[in-house]
Amino acid sequence: MNEADRSAADLRRRRRRNGWSWATIAAIALLGLPALWFTLAYGGLPRLWSHHEHKLIGKRAEIVSYTAQDIPGDPINLELHGERRAIECVFRRGGWSLADPVNLRSGLGIAASVLLGRPYPEAPVSPLYFADRTQDFAFQRDEGRSADKRHHIRFWRIGPNHWAAAATFDRGVGLSLFTLQITHHIGPKVDDERDAAGALLRASGAELADARQSRITPGWHRNGGGDKYLTDGMIHVYRLSGGGC
Numbered sequence: 001m002n003e004a005d006r007s008a009a010d011l012r013r014r015r016r017r018n019g020w021s022w023a024t025i026a027a028i029a030l031l032g033l034p035a036l037w038f039t040l041a042y043g044g045l046p047r048l049w050s051h052h053e054h055k056l057i058g059k060r061a062e063i064v065s066y067t068a069q070d071i072p073g074d075p076i077n078l079e080l081h082g083e084r085r086a087i088e089c090v091f092r093r094g095g096w097s098l099a100d101p102v103n104l105r106s107g108l109g110i111a112a113s114v115l116l117g118r119p120y121p122e123a124p125v126s127p128l129y130f131a132d133r134t135q136d137f138a139f140q141r142d143e144g145r146s147a148d149k150r151h152h153i154r155f156w157r158i159g160p161n162h163w164a165a166a167a168t169f170d171r172g173v174g175l176s177l178f179t180l181q182i183t184h185h186i187g188p189k190v191d192d193e194r195d196a197a198g199a200l201l202r203a204s205g206a207e208l209a210d211a212r213q214s215r216i217t218p219g220w221h222r223n224g225g226g227d228k229y230l231t232d233g234m235i236h237v238y239r240l241s242g243g244g245c
Contacts, residue, residue, distance in 0.1 A: 063214040063235065065128040065154070065166050067224035073128045074186065074223050075216055075231055077194040078153070078165035082206070082240030084137070087155065087163065090204040090240070091139040097121040099138040099152065113147040114173050123147035126183065128224070130156040130164055148172055150184075153197055167193040168229075176225040183225045190229045194236060201238045210237040 065073040080087060088098065099122060100106040106124040113120035121142060127134040133156060140152035153167040169192075170184035187193075202208065216233040223229060 061215045063164075064216065065130045065156075065224075067128060069224075071224040072221075074154070074166040074168050075190060075221070075229070075233075076130065076164050076166050076214055077190060077231070077235055078167055078197060079212075079235050079237040080155075080163040080165060080201075080206075080240065081161060081209070081238070082163075083161055084155075084157075084163075086240045088137075088139075090201055090206070091153075093204065094141075094200045096139040096141045096151075096153075099140050100124045102127060110147050117146045117148075119145060120147045123150070125152050125154060128154060128166070130166075131158055136163075143169075151193060151196070153193075165197075167197045168223075169193050185225060186223055186227045186229060188227075188229045190231050191234075198236050198238065201240070204240075206238045206240045208236060209239045211235065212237065 060072070062072065063076045065076060067073050092098070100109070102124045106122075109120050110123045112118055113123055119142065121140075123140060123142075125135075125138045125140060135154035136157045138152055138154045140147075140150050143149045143151065148170075149172060150170045151167075152170060153165055156164045158164050168190050169187040171187040172185055173182065174185050176183045198208065211234050214233050214235045216231060218231065218233045220228055220230055
């Protein structure tokens, strides 16, 4: 072994004695980053937001849904008077599908749909809260081959044959601005989604009975995932008679 080789060997031995190699450090970092993200997204950040937003409960006047961390979610933009079976009939005839409940099977199904471009007409929608309850049911309609982009509407029962609803459009999957959790991002034109659902209801014989303020100021706002949306702040009220279709 010549002098240069001996010097290189000595340098490698000193590096091994003095600490990890850059390759080892890089490998640990690559493995550690996903673990750090998971811990923050599904542990630390949701707890921080829940602690912050819980103090504001009862102080907000806006009629909106909420995430599990009490962050204001999608705006309530529809109110329906009618039987659930009548509402379901309207949306099924319009080409919409009743969303599956959120569980392990449906979670794996929507992940495969988004990643592999597979159809999943009954893909679940994430739970949002209104009047201290998650939605009773939801309908969705894919725009394209998969559940990556889709129209959807959540319904909460607020009285006998009386429903509050939030109609929005999912424009793609990403990370929540607030919690870093994997979520669908909504499109900004929520009033267009409300009006499209209203047109479907009217085509099935429903009557637009009223329009009232949601106490959301007209303009730009953010939902529970941090997505900006533009709204006039109005809730359109519909009445369905009989079976609705």
